[in-house]
Amino acid sequence: MPGHRRVPEGVDPTKPNAARVYDYLLGGKDNYEVDRVVAQRMLATAPDNRTLAWFSRQFLIRGVELALDAGVRQFLDLGAGIPTSPAVHEVAHKHDPAIRVVSVDYDPVVFAHSNAMLSGVAGVHPMLADVRDLDLVDRLRGENLVDFDQPVAILLVGVLHYIMADEAPAEMLARFRDAMAPGSFLAFTQGSDDSDRGFMDQARRDTTGTTAQFCFRSAAETTALLDGFDILPPGVVTIQDWLGGELPPTLLRILAGIVRKP
Numbered sequence: 375m376p377g378h379r380r381v382p383e384g385v386d387p388t389k390p391n392a393a394r395v396y397d398y399l400l401g402g403k404d405n406y407e408v409d410r411v412v413a414q415r416m417l418a419t420a421p422d423n424r425t426l427a428w429f430s431r432q433f434l435i436r437g438v439e440l441a442l443d444a445g446v447r448q449f450l451d452l453g454a455g456i457p458t459s460p461a462v463h464e465v466a467h468k469h470d471p472a473i474r475v476v477s478v479d480y481d482p483v484v485f486a487h488s489n490a491m492l493s494g495v496a497g498v499h500p501m502l503a504d505v506r507d508l509d510l511v512d513r514l515r516g517e518n519l520v521d522f523d524q525p526v527a528i529l530l531v532g533v534l535h536y537i538m539a540d541e542a543p544a545e546m547l548a549r550f551r552d553a554m555a556p557g558s559f560l561a562f563t564q565g566s567d568d569s570d571r572g573f574m575d576q577a578r579r580d581t582t583g584t585t586a587q588f589c590f591r592s593a594a595e596t597t598a599l600l601d602g603f604d605i606l607p608p609g610v611v612t613i614q615d616w617l618g619g620e621l622p623p624t625l626l627r628i629l630a631g632i633v634r635k636p
């Protein structure tokens with residue numbers, strides 16, 4: 375994955391890793407002491423981050439179900455993270471065991487875990503790749519991993535805010551949009567610039583220059599990245615508003631939305 379700034383290094387149990395920290399927040403077991411220390415520091419500042427991680431997971435699963443109900447039979451999980459139950463393929467395979475799920479992540483730690491945990495699961499393909507690579511679509515097509523002539527559901531959950539303004543997020547999304555067949559879906563989340571000011575300041579101080587660097591965006595800025603898609607109701611809103619019900623607000627506000635290729 376040449377050419378990009380802020381790319382994760384190899385597997386090192388002595389250094390905290392963002393994907394393993396996230397795994398810990400979701401209650402997973404694929405993390406080390408060094409990751410748990412970082413997660414606990416984060417939770418000391420924003421205890422609701424663990425709740426938010428679960429809201430995010432619920433949104434991801436709702437996105438999968440929406441696409442399944444619309445007849446989509448292939449999924450592309452971009453920035454998939456360490457496999458967590460219920461995983462995309464677990465939900466999808468309940469509907470149809472023949473569904474294909476491609477799990478892309480640029481972190482060798484995630485790739486190693488995915489290979490270990492998913493080897494032998496039919497229809498699931500872990501891939502080590504950077505979503506910022508504008509030739510990723512060609513690679514997916516060339517390796518026959520995604521049939522872009524058929525509707526596909528792309529999941530970009532917990533990832534867009536790691537792509538900076540000068541890293542061409544609109545071009546990246548346009549590449550996928552142009553390749554996707556009509557009736558395809560994209561489900562995404564994005565850290566909101568309307569989050570708690572103290573939380574955002576600390577996040578910027580702690581992560582600038584690292585792979586966990588955050589680019590907070592407004593709903594309008596996020597919507598502007600989605601040119602050419604139809605935005606499904608309820609629009610680009612907080613995850614809590616998207617999920618509905620009486621869910622509590624969180625210091626970090628995450629926007630969520632699902633769009634459809636017309």
Ligand SMILES: C[S@@+](CC[C@H](N)C(=O)[O-])C[C@H]1O[C@@H](n2cnc3c(N)ncnc32)[C@H](O)[C@@H]1O
Pocket residue numbers: 392393396430431434452453454455456478479480481484503504505506530531532533536
């Ligand atoms: C917060 S986790 C989200 C995991 C999963 N999508 C979920 O919602 O549970 C973010 C993941 O995105 C991956 N990621 C961040 N930037 C990426 C990039 N440019 N290319 C590929 N993966 C990326 C990280 O390695 C990490 O595993």
